[in-house]
Amino acid sequence: MATAVGEWLDAYRAPGLGDVWWSFSNPGPYEGERVLLVLGEQDGWLHVDLPVRPHGTTGWVRQEDVSLTTHTARIVVDLSDRRLWAWQNGALVTEGWIALGREETPTPVGEYYVNEIQAQADPDTLYGSWIIGTSGFSEVLGEVYGGDPALAIHGTNDPSVLGGEVSLGCIRVHNDVVSRLALLPLGTPVEVRT
Numbered sequence: 001m002a003t004a005v006g007e008w009l010d011a012y013r014a015p016g017l018g019d020v021w022w023s024f025s026n027p028g029p030y031e032g033e034r035v036l037l038v039l040g041e042q043d044g045w046l047h048v049d050l051p052v053r054p055h056g057t058t059g060w061v062r063q064e065d066v067s068l069t070t071h072t073a074r075i076v077v078d079l080s081d082r083r084l085w086a087w088q089n090g091a092l093v094t095e096g097w098i099a100l101g102r103e104e105t106p107t108p109v110g111e112y113y114v115n116e117i118q119a120q121a122d123p124d125t126l127y128g129s130w131i132i133g134t135s136g137f138s139e140v141l142g143e144v145y146g147g148d149p150a151l152a153i154h155g156t157n158d159p160s161v162l163g164g165e166v167s168l169g170c171i172r173v174h175n176d177v178v179s180r181l182a183l184l185p186l187g188t189p190v191e192v193r194t
Contacts (some may be wrong), residue, residue, distance in 0.1 A: 001113075001187030002066035004034040009066065011036075016173055021059055022050060029115055029133065029150070031072035035186045036061065037113045037135070038068070052134035053148065055110050065139035073188040075114070075153070075181065077171055079107055080194050082163050084153070084173055086181055094180035097162040101169040105140055107192060108151055108169060112136035114188040120155075123175060128155015130178040134190050138169040153190070154178060 004026035011022040026034035029051070036048040039058060046066065050057045073088040074158045077098060101107040116133030122128035136151035143149070153171045155178040156162070162174065171192075173181070 001069050002005050002036045002038050002048055002061060003186075004036075005065060005067055009034055009036070009061060010063050011048065011050055013059060015042050015060045020110075021102065022052060024051075029167070030118060032116050032118075032186060035113075035115055037187060037189070041149075042080065046116070049113065049135060051115055053137045055108065055112070055136055055139075069185075071185050071187065073184045075184070075188055075190045077107075077132055077153075077190065079109065079192065084171065084177065086184060086188075088184060093183070094172050094177050096177035098147045099156070099161045099164050099166045099172040101138075102165050105138065105168045107167070107171060108136055108139050109192050110136055112151065112174065112190040112192065114186055114190060116152075119182070119183050123155065124157045125156065128157055128172070128178055129130075129175045130155055130182040132181050133176065134169060136190075136192070141168060144168060151192075 009024045010020040028034045040047040045060045075086045077084045112134040118131040132153040138149035141149040155175040156172040
């Protein structure tokens, strides 16, 4: 994982070439540190997965603009089984049923990473006790609540919806499950599969 060390983290289309392509605030996207998943490196530059639309967009950042960390956590979401599993250091730390997107607003399949962990002041809401933001976005929605429709894993105040297709694309889990996910590090890979 690459964590920004300044107030802004600039990304370029290629190492050392051209103008800034994307500029990311730090902290960001909300209050936590700005992190990007590292895909490779070349001569002081890091090839990174950018948290922008369309999914799979990559760019390059200067290695001097970030600090690097490595971890072994991961989250797997299986939409067909309607289940989620999370591991850290090879040990299963939580698992549970999920609710997923409706037919018209499906949960996007892909490989993402955790880029935000937000405690909720009132757990008795649609979002439950935590929101775990990812680098993914809905493939069918425009703006939602004034911003890009980011894919999140979050709790719920209504566990009876687990197993159903009820969301705008986000993944809902029991509050006990999301509370354990909130202990995983920023940058944790998230695989959403069918």
